[in-house]
Amino acid sequence: MLDMGSETFFDKVADGIAQSGYLVLPQVLAPSLVGQLQQRLGQHASLTFHEASIGRGRQQQKNQAIRGDRICWLDGENPIDHQWLSLMEQLRLGLNQRLFMGLFDYEGHYAWYPPGTFYRKHVDALPGSRNRILTTVLFLNHQWGDDDGGELRMFDAQHQLLQTISPQAGTLVIFLSERFPHEVLPTFRDRGSIAGWFRVSNSHYGF
Known part of the structure; x- marks a missing residue:
């Protein structure tokens, strides 16, 4: 198992992004932290989750014919969420050093x-x-x-299928947000994940 805070991990992610724009890392997170995140997701499913929307601004709407997940934004004050956010901060710094992407923040939510x-x-x-x-x-x-x-399911820019990924606990998928259409196939049992995005502060990045 790769240490998510290690230079080797940052090198692997940077190489994957530079070469293909996406990568899949099975069992990359310690089982103990996966269990804590999973427990937190389950404890809050009936309390703070709300139906996810599509679109932005005035076009934002809820449409279960397109997406049916419920979301709950990560809370940096919560010690379990904080562990994941800290790992993402380390990744942000590591990728900026290697790819000069100019990533300046990260936002994420539980998806149920x-x-x-x-x-x-x-x-x-x-x-x-x-x-x-x-x-x-x-x-x-x-x-x-x-x-x-x-x-x-991940697709290329021409909407050709690249890979179908089972949502096994501890697997991490990373990809360039604009480049890869993707979808979640219908689930037949409760399915949980954390979805997140790194953003930049201007319109240019340099890798």
Whole structure:
């Protein structure tokens, strides 16, 4: 298992982004922290989660024909959330040193997909908007079977399928937000993850 705070980990992520724009890292997070994050997601599912929206600004709306997940934003004051946010801060610094991306902050939320829900194909940032540069998805599902559904499917810019990824606990997916359409297939049991995005403070980055 790679140490997420190590120079080796930062090198691997930077190489993957520079070469292909995305990478999948199975079992990259310590099982103890995965368990804590999973427990926190479960404890708050009925309290602070709300139906996710699509679109931005005045076009923002809820549409379960497109996405059915519920979300809860990470809380930096919570000690469990803080551990994950600290790892993402280390990653931000590591990537800026290697790729000169100019990443300046990270936002993220828990995503809970009840049985029968999905998220149709989409991209995480509008072309040229630069509101989100790099996406991270950490899966929080133990003993996920082939019949449970809920896979993440990654596509290239021509919408050709690149990879289908099982949402197994501890697997981390990282990809350039504008470049890769992706979707969550219908899930047949509760499916949990943390979705997050690094942003830049201006319209240019230099890798």
